[in-house]
Amino acid sequence: MTEAKFRSSGRRKFLQDTAALGGAAALGGFAPAIARAQARKVRVGLMLPYSGTYTQLGIAIENGFRLAIAENGGNIAGREIEYVKLDDESNPAKATDNANKLVTGDKVDILVGTVHSGVQAGMLKIVRETGVLHIGPNAGLNAMTTALCAPNMFRTSFANSQVSYPMGKVLAERRVKNAVTLTWKYSAGEESVNGFKDAFTKGGGKIMRDLWIPFPNVEFQSLLTEIASLKPEAVYVFFAGGGAAKFLRDYQAAGLKGKIPLYGAGFLTDGILEAAGVAEAAEGVETTLHYGDGIDTAKNNAFRLSYAKAYKLQPDVYAVQGYDAGLLFVAGMKAVKGDIGNRKAMIAAMEKAEIDSPRGRWRMSKAHNPVQDFYLRKVVGKENKVIGVAAKSLDYPPASLCKMA
Ligand code: PHB
Secondary structure, three states: OOOEEEEEEEHHHHHHHHHHHHHEEEEEEEEHHHHHHHHOOOEEEEEEEOOOOOHHHHHEEEEEEHHHHHOOOOEEEEEEEEEEEEOOOOOOOHHHHHHHHHHOOOOEEEEEEEOHHHHHHHHHHHHHOOOOEEOOOOOHHHHOOOOOOOOOOOEEEOOHHHHHHHHHHHHHHHOOOEEEEEEEOOHHHHHHHHHHHHHHHHHHOOOEEEEEEOOOOOOOOHHHHHHHOOOHHHEEOOOOOHHHHHHHHHHHHHHOOOOOOOOHHHHHOOOOOOOHHHHHHHOOOEEEEEEOOOOHHHHHHHHHHHEEEEEHHOOOOOHHHHHHHHHHHHHHHOOOOOOOOOHHHHHHHHOOEEEEOOOEEEEEEOOOEEEEEEEEEEEOOOOOEEEEEEEEOOOOOHHHHOOOO
């Protein structure tokens, strides 16, 4: 969106807000009307997958977001929060309609979501057209914080290539000579594989073959047979949620576990180690991610305890990203004393916020993407154990690719 359009959508919003106050302002003057407007609940739109292979990811993000708000006393700067939820089904074909429904239909004050990069791309059209305030709590679509970046859009998660680049770097440093990649055929899988390849081939590694399967398909058999016959030194995959659990079990059942080492973006093993048979299948698998269960800091320990108490579930990276989205929202709202219509000040505060996250403290890049460390993790029992730091403060793809309008 151009700067002019962005500003005019902000002005339109201001006019809508003041029009809604019209009658009261005429009777009682402006100040009480503003007080009443401030007392109106702030509407948070949650556009997330609540069905399909990414269901647990959507739930964890919502839980994390709500926990951050609850820790703040359930409201922010005197404003109560009202949630409007929408199941996006991880279906890109419905994404713009769904986002439009929340923004134009339900008139949410802020749109939070989503998980799937293809759905995120559709959401971004509406976010850029309307100028609605937006926080992305997962989908790593690179373009969101490069070519398509915009002042009203923030991300509390990662860029897809940012997560995989460190894994390629680690394997190249270990002098692994060749690898096969395998992922779902959609933007997140492609960007994840590209980030891995960039670092791996720069460091001297060779890619033997790139294998693909349509999203959200989980019929891995013929691909596993192909891997067995190619006999690479390493396999790099991007899978997540229910699909990742099935893949890990199938890899073991095909007899590949222990024969051909498996690596991935950390989503491969996050949030699923409690599911039947998965921890055994995943034992020893190494991944890179901006979070690890066992990060031994006061902040992470307190977060894990309160999340487990509140939801009777173990938190994972998605819960952390949702929680951080809540923290970012709180930081912005506090800066404007609950006046979410004061967009310029709210955006400025969100840009400056330092997020005290369970993953470690982080700040936004100029492109509104976290600059953060990436851990090397290994599955030990039911834990994604941190065994090293694979990349420090990684800004990739670089924020310089974003030209903020
Ligand atoms: C994505 O589509 O960007 C995506 C989905 C699930 C993940 C990570 C990234 O765990």
